[in-house]
Structures are given as structure tokens and as C-alpha cells.
Amino acid sequence: MAGGNSRLTAFSSRFPSTLSTARAACCGTRTATSASISTTNATSLILGHRDPQVTAALQAQAEKGTAFANPTEPEVELASLLTAALPSLQRLRFTNSGTEGVALALRAARAFTGKSKIAKTEGAYHGTSDHASGERGSAPPVPSSQGLTAKTLDDMIIIPFNDAAAARRIIEQHGDDLAAVIVEPVMAGIGYVPAEAAFLEALREACDGQRTLLIFDEVQTLRMAPGGAQQWYDVVPDMSCLGKIIGGGMPVGAFGGRADVMAAFDATEGAPAIPHGGTFNGNPMTMQAGLATMRQLTPEVYERINERGETLRHQLRKWRAAPGCRFASAASRRSSACKLTDRPVTTYRSAQGQDEALRQKLFLHLLNEGIT
Numbered sequence: 313m314a315g316g317n318s319r320l321t322a323f324s325s326r327f328p329s330t331l332s333t334a335r336a337a338c339c340g341t342r343t344a345t346s347a348s349i350s351t352t353n354a355t356s357l358i359l360g361h362r363d364p365q366v367t368a369a370l371q372a373q374a375e376k377g378t379a380f381a382n383p384t385e386p387e388v389e390l391a392s393l394l395t396a397a398l399p400s401l402q403r404l405r406f407t408n409s410g411t412e413g414v415a416l417a418l419r420a421a422r423a424f425t426g427k428s429k430i431a432k433t434e435g436a437y438h439g440t441s442d443h444a445s446g447e448r449g450s451a452p453p454v455p456s457s458q459g460l461t462a463k464t465l466d467d468m469i470i471i472p473f474n475d476a477a478a479a480r481r482i483i484e485q486h487g488d489d490l491a492a493v494i495v496e497p498v499m500a501g502i503g504y505v506p507a508e509a510a511f512l513e514a515l516r517e518a519c520d521g522q523r524t525l526l527i528f529d530e531v532q533t534l535r536m537a538p539g540g541a542q543q544w545y546d547v548v549p550d551m552s553c554l555g556k557i558i559g560g561g562m563p564v565g566a567f568g569g570r571a572d573v574m575a576a577f578d579a580t581e582g583a584p585a586i587p588h589g590g591t592f593n594g595n596p597m598t599m600q601a602g603l604a605t606m607r608q609l610t611p612e613v614y615e616r617i618n619e620r621g622e623t624l625r626h627q628l629r630k631w632r633a634a635p636g637c638r639f640a641s642a643a644s645r646r647s648s649a650c651k652l653t654d655r656p657v658t659t660y661r662s663a664q665g666q667d668e669a670l671r672q673k674l675f676l677h678l679l680n681e682g683i684t
Contacts, residue, residue, distance in 0.1 A: 334361035335361050336361055337360055354556065355532055355535065357560075358535055358609070358617070365604045366560045373386070373597055377596065378595070378596070379592060379597070386602075386603055389599070389603055390599045390602050391404055394566065394606075395568075397538050397539050397540075398539050400542060400550075400552060400569060401552060402568070402569065403571050404554075405567060405588060406566050407564075407590060408563045408592050408598075409439070410531035411444070412565050414438045414494070414531075415439070416567050416588060418527070420551065420586060421491040422492075423585055424572070425523060427491035428489060428491060429467045429469055429491060430469070430493075430494065431470070431483065431494070432494050433473040433496070433499070436473070436499055436529070438529050439531075442461075443464060443467070469482060471493070473505070476510050476511045476513075480518045483515070483518035483519065483522055487522030488522075490522060492526070494553075495507070495515060495527070496529045496533065497545060498532065498536070507545070519550075525550040526549045526550050527549055527551045527553065527569075528540070528541065528542055528552045529552075529553045531555035531565070532556060535557050537614060552568060552569055554566040557606070558602045558605075559602045560598075560600075560606075
């Protein structure tokens with residue numbers, strides 16, 4: 313494999329480990345009995361590894377078949393569950409990754425509005441499709457990867473995160489050409505920095521004034537509440553992108569929103585404006601794992617998860633107040649992260665400049681304690 317694996321975020325040049333088994337929050341390797349995995353595969357396993365109900369659902373479906381060329385009942389059931397939880401999802405479609413969902417949502421916005429440009433917040437990660445891959449933290453954007461065209465970058469607008477006034481100004485400035493604004497309500501890539509409510513409200517109002525669609529990337533934030541960050545903030549997007557927890561640990565993505573926007577994918581009355589296919593879209597294994605997960609996520613379970621998160625945040629605050637401690641922590645309702653810096657972390661730029669030498673020492677210390 314090029315680089316030794318197929319996933320950059322899992323790359324380690326010094327002490328790579330290959331995992332072979334897992335349960336709850338612990339994974340086993342060939343060289344250690346267990347290692348605590350704090351992110352449970354980038355938060356996709358909200359119930360932990362090998363949840364009994366998810367495992368049973370996968371085993372039962374495997375006995376019936378793992379993939380079909382036609383729609384299945386679990387696909388319909390999961391779609392119904394998600395549209396009931398998120399009223400803004402009048403229509404949705406499944407993909408195999410959040411990256412695909414984002415790419416198709418952006419394409420739908422361009423098709424619906426007839427405009428070409430997309431705005432994203434500075435420092436945001438929305439997958440690896442071309443139109444989500446401008447350099448994080450640059451305005452104007454520069455390539456974050458070879459292979460991106462100048463036209464792709466010309467069609468990308470950067471908005472500073474949590475700056476409502478600047479967001480309004482930029483959206484109004486580019487409104488004639490701006491198809492959509494896509495935003496993570498909590499910016500995971502820079503340490504789970506939550507958006508200020510006023511910022512999201514400003515995006516909503518500015519988009520309404522310019523016939524520009526507002527897209528929430530809820531691939532990670534759906535775990536904030538039964539209805540995701542949009543329920544928590546009470547801001548309704550035109551479209552949403554989902555992933556991670558809705559697949560119960562299996563590859564998954566989804567996108568959806570207003571019925572008039574999603575009509576571009578409807579083939580019931582002829583060729584759709586936007587063809588969308590995929591051999592494993594909505595496959596029954598993923599759908600069953602997703603159903604087994606989402607059905608367990610009652611409001612009480614969400615609250616219990618949040619209580620555990622608050623316990624961690626409380627401990628982090630105590631450590632930060634101790635003499636000699638030097639770190640900043642950012643936290644959303646259910647996620648926390650630490651940056652080895654003296655500055656508060658509220659934006660992409662404030663998340664930069666942490667002590668990298670100290671971070672490497674912390675990484676090695678945690679590794680020695682069996683935490684990876």
C-alpha cells in the first residue's frame with residue numbers, strides 16, 4: 313500500500329500499530345492486549361466496538377444476503393428514521409461516505425441555483441472531494457492537494473469561522489455567484505470548536521437574502537442531539553450531509569434536504585437532472601447496523617453521553633487551572649479536544665501554533681500507557 317495504509321489520519325511514522333480485535337472502547341493488537349481508542353473510529357462507533365445489538369443485526373443480515381441490486385426494507389426504514397429525526401430532511405439519499413454526500417449536496421446546490429461558487433468556513437474539513445479541498449486556513453484558497461484545478465479554487469470562497477459580520481459581508485459580496493455555504497456547526501478538524509449561535513443565524517439570514525443554499529455538514533455533529541446540531545442550535549439548513557453514526561460502524565454517508573432541491577435526483581418521471589448511483593449505496597449490511605444503532609439513541613442515551621462528556625470537560629478544566637499546566641481545550645456538547653497552547657481556541661487560526669515538541673512527548677506517553 314502506498315504509505316503503508318489507506319487512511320492518512322491513521323498514519324504513524326514512528327510506532328504504527330495494526331489492530332485485530334475490539335470491544336467497547338478497547339482494541340487489541342499483536343503486541344499489546346488492549347489499547348483504549350478514545351475516538352472510536354473517528355466517532356463513528358457511538359455505542360463502542362461490537363455493540364451486541366449491532367453485531368446481532370449484522371449477523372442476521374449476513375444470513376440473508378450482504379448486497380443486492382435493488383432497494384431493501386432496511387434502507388427505507390433508516391431513511392424514515394432519519395427524516396423523522398431531522399424535519400429539514402424532506403428527501404434524502406444514501407452514499408458510502410461523508411465525502412460523497414458532501415460532493416453530491418454541493419452539486420445539487422449548483423444545479424438548483426444555477427450558480428457556481430461554494431463558500432466554506434476557514435479551517436473546515438468536508439471530506440476529500442475537489443470542491444471541498446481548498447487549503448484550510450487560506451483566503452483566497454490555495455491547493456491542499458496536487459491535482460486540483462485553478463477553476464475549482466476560483467469557485468471556492470473562504471469565510472472566517474464565528475465572525476458573523478464578515479460572513480454576512482462575504483455572502484452579500486458574492487451572492488450573485490454563490491450556490492451554497494457549507495458549514496460544520498462544530499469544527500471537528502481543529503478540535504471540536506462549536507459555532508456561536510449568532511454565527512449560524514447570520515449564515516441563515518444572509519443565505520436567504522441571496523438565494524444561496526445553506527448546507528450543514530452533520531457527519532460528526534448528528535450525535536449532539538436526536539436532531540443533530542440543527543436541533544441544538546434551532547437553525548434549519550436547506551440541506552444536510554450525514555455519516556458516521558448512522559452506519560453503526562459500517563461505511564456510510566447520506567445527504568438530503570428540501571424536496572424541491574432533491575427533486576434533481578428523482579427518476580420517476582424521466583431521466584433525473586443529476587444521476588446518482590453506487591453499487592453499495594444503501595446496502596443492507598450498513599442499513600441494518602445503522603438501524604440497530606440509531607434505535608438505541610433515545611433522548612435519555614444522548615443525555616447520558618453528554619453527562620460523561622461533561623465529566624471529562626470538568627476534569628480538563630481542573631487540570632488547566634493547576635500551576636504549570638499549559639493547554640487550551642475546546643468542547644461542544646459531546647466532544648472535547650485539547651490544544652497545547654496558551655490561547656483560547658475559538659477559530660481555525662487560534663487553533664494553530666501549539667507546542668509540537670510537547671505534543672509528540674504526550675503522544676509517546678499515551679502510547680506507553682496503551683492509549684492510541
